Structure formats: structure tokens, C-alpha cells
Amino acid sequence: MLPGDVLLVTGEGKLSSSLIAAQKIIYLNVSSSHVEFSLGDGVFIHSTNDKGVHLTLLVDEDTACDHKWRVIRHKSITEAGSDTDKLQKAGMYFYAQNYNKVFMGSGNESSSFCSELVAKAYARAEIEIIGGKPPSKVTPAHFDKEADNLNDWVDVTEEYQKILADMKENYFMYRMAASTLSAFMTKRKVLEPYRQKIIERLESDSTENKEVAKKYREMLAGRELKYWHEKDS
Incomplete structure (x- = not known):
């Protein structure tokens, strides 16, 4: 589990379903309603409408989405080092921001929606993702496309599934x-x-x-x- 890994979540409920449906214009095979940014050791930082930018655990997200998730890692990140250190600090930088309710807008410095947060963290760490698209224009669908194609990312879901068992035992x-x-x-x-x-x-x-x-x-x-x-x- 490395900082910068991206958790793609298929949420439960009508809101998640509507979010997925709305993104089909961006990527027809979209399946994720939410994405989160790893800080390492099973801790993720993410942005939600009710709490803004805050921390959560993989074990909690696994329960919340009924095990419907996967994780990808950027190919430039192969081990813990200076890049993961930069990514971890970049993700933490946005802690306690408000949730940006203007989806696909121009963006601002004090709020972020889920995928915007991930893109902002990578931009702050000076690692280009999603073709350098502005963070406020990045959606979960863009990460789904990356996860399906695996040109610039690798699927590390199995790695997280293994650690999930330990997290449950040592919650x-x-x-x-x-x-x-x-x-x-x-x-x-x-x-x-x-x-x-x-x-x-x-x-x-x-x-x-x-x-x-x-x-x-x-x-x-x-x-x-x-x-x-x-x-x-």
C-alpha cells in the first residue's frame, strides 16, 4: 500500500447510481461513483458532500460499498521513496477543505470534489496524470478509463485485498x-x-x-x- 494509490468505489444507493449514469458521456464503461487517495497503511483521504475532505480506512470503505472497489497505482510509483513522500504530503495538504459542489466547474483553492482532490494531490506532487487535465475537470470516469486500459497505471487491488484481512483483525x-x-x-x-x-x-x-x-x-x-x-x- 503506497501513498498516491487511487481507490475506485462503486457506491450503494440511488445517488451513486445517478453519478455513474451522468458520467457515461465521459466514459461509457464507467463503474465508479467515488475515488479516494491513499496516504499509505490503509488510510485514505477523500472528499464527500457531508464531511468535505477527511480521512477514512479501507476497511470502512469496503463495508460501505459492499466490497465493490479496486485500486490502481501510477506506473511511475514502484516503491516507497521521495515520490511517495511527496504524494503523501500533497494529499494531506488538502485536509479539511470543503466539498466542491460545482462539478466540472473552474475549481477553487478551498474546496474539492472527490476526483478533483486526487488530481490536485498529483498536481501538487508534480506528477502528471489524466493527460494533464485541470483537476476540476477530472471525474471518477477518467480513473475508470485509466483502470480499464492500464496504460499509465497498474491494478494493485489484490495487494489491498490481502491487507484488508489484517485490518479487520487489527481494526x-x-x-x-x-x-x-x-x-x-x-x-x-x-x-x-x-x-x-x-x-x-x-x-x-x-x-x-x-x-x-x-x-x-x-x-x-x-x-x-x-x-x-x-x-x-
């Missing part, structure tokens, strides 16, 4: 890991406005405090993990 461990990561990222977002207020007060104060504020901003800008909502990222 608490995986849940704790995902919850801890989610809590960390949520806390950082909540505290960001307070950090900015402190810096702004320092910047409006004495020369000495202005220098402190400058160093503070430099420190924040140098953080390994960056997020879309942070002024200094």
Missing part, C-alpha cells in the same frame, strides 16, 4: 492511527487563526517584536507539512 490499531493523524491535522487547522493573530500583533509592535514575528513566519514557512489554509504555507 483498533488502524483506527487509532487514523484518528491520531486526523486529530493532529484538525488541531493544527483550529490553532492557525490564533497563530496569525499573535504574529500580526507582534508585527504591529516594536522593532524588536517585528523581528520576532519575522522569524516566527520563517519558522512556520519552513515546516515539512503544509496545508491549504495556512497563510505561511
